[in-house]
């Protein structure tokens with residue numbers, strides 16, 4: 001058994017094995033395809049000690065985050081979400097008069113721009129070298145590096161201590177949780193709060209969202225193990241809220257123990273988790289069996305359409321799509337191309353499965369695909385609206401998760 005990220009015990013047992021896959025955000029160029037691609041085992045385990053669901057095999061963060069092709073502002077839904085989040089937190093934590101907000105994994109600074117526009121002082125922390133240009137464009141200051149016990153001291157010395165630290169979709173990336181929480185204690189001002197948003201294990205289970213699994217996500221968070229992590233380090237969860245974005249996220253507010261009042265929602269979320277049995281190994285074994293059946297169902301659908309002479313393509317090249325394509329074994333012989341709005345990905349290939357990525361306009365060019373597999377299924381509404389013309393001309397989308405659905 002592997003060692004647990006939260007409780008450190010050697011009690012992590014594998015329940016889902018997705019095989020050896022390429023890194024989900026490393027989109028190779030045509031030139032890269034001439035070299036062998038690195039592959040690493042992708043297995044998910046459950047800790048019998050604390051219930052934390054996590055990867056069993058871990059890739060060094062430097063290999064994944066220093067050159068990063070995911071850009072937050074590519075999504076309209078996400079931009080609106082960040083604006084709402086900044087409005088809520090500016091009011092809740094009184095930041096309008098220049099309080100310091102640090103965003104960990106700030107990406108292109110979309111969230112920090114929303115805070116700045118409301119009067120806060122801002123600092124982004126991110127290891128990605130290729131995203132540093134966004135500092136020039138946005139004027140938002142940036143510390144290039146990983147957040148941890150040592151770098152937090154450097155940040156606090158240079159910029160002061162923060163009234164608020166945020167991490168949206170980055171908390172599941174942290175392998176050294178002990179160092180991260182120690183860093184929070186260093187960088188937060190007295191009475192300051194840490195607010196994280198992450199994909200939520202309950203939604204992952206409900207939606208059979210196995211494609212949330214890739215090497216970057218070392219943790220799949222439920223509230224129970226998260227409370228234990230912070231309690232072990234002198235902090236506590238004071239608020240827990242479920243959000244609909246990305247088909248289900250958890251927003252959690254953490255403060256030093258005794259500095260904030262614990263909201264009743266925390267106990268409610270925890271009780272709901274126990275009710276669902278996410279703290280039992282058998283629940284995860286059943287999940288794994290369902291994932292195997294879904295693979296058969298999706299591939300039978302795609303192979304059937306292909307055999308009937310239909311042209312197939314994919315839409316969206318998110319990291320989750322990389323997992324799905326590789327685990328299902330769908331390659332360029334099945335899908336002619338993948339359309340994606342991000343110019344950084346166009347002209348490249350999907351990791352591992354090597355399907356060419358093109359601009360969405362390709363969906364309307366002849367020969368147009370008949371059916372398009374929607375890999376970014378968590379943005380269904382936004383993408384169907386953008387692709388209304390393709391559908392008006394008779395094109396269909398295939399939703400692969402949690403069950404096959406053609407729209």
Ligand SMILES: [Zn+2]
Nearest residue numbers: 004007047050
């Ligand atoms: Zn554990």
